[in-house]
Amino acid sequence: MDKIWLSSPHMGGGEQKYVQEAFDTNWVAPLGPNVNGFEKDLESYIGENSNVACLVSGTSAIHLALILSGVSYNDNVICQSMTFSASANPIKYQGANPIFIDSEKDTWNMCPIALEEAIKKEMSKGKKPKAIIVVHLYGMPAKMDEISAISKRYEIPLIEDAAEALGSTYKGKKCGTFGDFGILSFNGNKIITTSGGGALVCKNDEDKQKTIFLATQARDNAPHYQHSHIGYNYRMSNITAGIGRGQMEVLDKHISYRRVNNQFYQELFKNIKGITVFKESTENYFSNHWLSAIIVDETITNFSREDLRLSLLDDNIESRPLWKPMHLQPVFKDYAYYGTNVSENLFKKGLCLPSGSNLTEEDKERIKTSINKLMKK
Numbered sequence: 058m059d060k061i062w063l064s065s066p067h068m069g070g071g072e073q074k075y076v077q078e079a080f081d082t083n084w085v086a087p088l089g090p091n092v093n094g095f096e097k098d099l100e101s102y103i104g105e106n107s108n109v110a111c112l113v114s115g116t117s118a119i120h121l122a123l124i125l126s127g128v129s130y131n132d133n134v135i136c137q138s139m140t141f142s143a144s145a146n147p148i149k150y151q152g153a154n155p156i157f158i159d160s161e162k163d164t165w166n167m168c169p170i171a172l173e174e175a176i177k178k179e180m181s182k183g184k185k186p187k188a189i190i191v192v193h194l195y196g197m198p199a200k201m202d203e204i205s206a207i208s209k210r211y212e213i214p215l216i217e218d219a220a221e222a223l224g225s226t227y228k229g230k231k232c233g234t235f236g237d238f239g240i241l242s243f244n245g246n247k248i249i250t251t252s253g254g255g256a257l258v259c260k261n262d263e264d265k266q267k268t269i270f271l272a273t274q275a276r277d278n279a280p281h282y283q284h285s286h287i288g289y290n291y292r293m294s295n296i297t298a299g300i301g302r303g304q305m306e307v308l309d310k311h312i313s314y315r316r317v318n319n320q321f322y323q324e325l326f327k328n329i330k331g332i333t334v335f336k337e338s339t340e341n342y343f344s345n346h347w348l349s350a351i352i353v354d355e356t357i358t359n360f361s362r363e364d365l366r367l368s369l370l371d372d373n374i375e376s377r378p379l380w381k382p383m384h385l386q387p388v389f390k391d392y393a394y395y396g397t398n399v400s401e402n403l404f405k406k407g408l409c410l411p412s413g414s415n416l417t418e419e420d421k422e423r424i425k426t427s428i429n430k431l432m433k434k
């Protein structure tokens with residue numbers, strides 16, 4: 058039987074037309090009509106007068122957001138601990154130091170209480186953090202009212218890692234538009250993909266132009282090659298942007314499929330004691346449910362998250378533990394951490410289940426059968 062993946066690319070059908078156009082007009086370069094078109098599509102989709110610069114990856118978008126926030130050598134940057142390493146790595150690219158913050162239980166994202174405690178403590182040591190990186194894990198918006206208020210109160214720039222949350226909203230406003238900068242990812246497993254790619258969402262055109270300048274080798278305005286800044290080769294190609302334009306045509310449809318997947322899991326686990334499906338805690342939150350995840354309480358189920366993962370794997374079904382918190386990663390073990398053990402417990406008990414927008418009814422039937430088999434043991 059074919060493998061059922063956690064989340065695989067799902068083409069809508071319109072993508073190749075834009076890619077063909079790029080070939081037909083010879084715009085095979087890191088600029089061109091598809092790049093401009095994809096940026097316009099994203100700007101109108103997320104709204105809020107956003108200004109979007111398309112880049113080679115979400116990681117490069119975080120890197121440039123840190124640079125534009127003024128982060129440099131030996132600065133401190135606050136970052137949600139429970140996330141993919143790409144949220145934190147660019148802090149080190151800048152020679153700065155991450156300070157990790159625990160999650161809270163409602164959204165699994167940055168705990169506002171631990172965040173403020175960290176800022177106060179670090180300021181009392183004489184060093185105000187230079188930026189805050191908050192993440193919307195699995196598409197679930199973080200507690201943005203509280204976190205935005207803290208960012209404003211202490212005048213620390215807020216970078217919103219919305220790599221997993223394109224289309225999610227908090228109080229009706231799209232994720233990626235709350236912070237001073239928002240970042241998006243179009244990697245192969247994300248809600249839409251360009252095969253690889255990302256974007257930086259800016260508040261104004263000035264920041265967007267600075268992003269494009271830095272992403273295209275920081276070339277000064279001169280006939281020869283003249284440079285007053287260190288630049289990067291981070292601009293998105295016109296070919297991949299063509300895939301992005303096609304994907305935008307099906308984005309909302311794909312979000313609705315992912316939300317249907319989440320409903321499927323709610324239904325499947327409704328009567329199974331000890332397993333809870335992650336969902337919105339109140340109506341303020343609208344998750345794109347990029348990945349559906351569950352918490353397995355072994356003391357009730359008599360099997361662990363790992364037993365379930367291996368049992369699914371036996372039936373050629375992929376599932377994966379939740380993100381391992383950064384403060385528990387060998388590479389980041391020496392950096393500061395504020396919080397208790399919320400993210401650590403989520404990591405111990407949590408599992409992401411197949412969630413692609415291309416999951417078929419037969420796939421769901423196989424998942425159901427496989428899980429029921431374990432229940433009967």
Ligand SMILES: *Cc1c(COP(=O)(O)O)cnc(C)c1O
Nearest residue numbers: 114115116141143144220242244
């Ligand atoms: C995927 C992801 C990124 C990185 O995006 P890339 O486009 O793969 O570089 C950053 N943060 C989070 C939370 C992600 O899931």
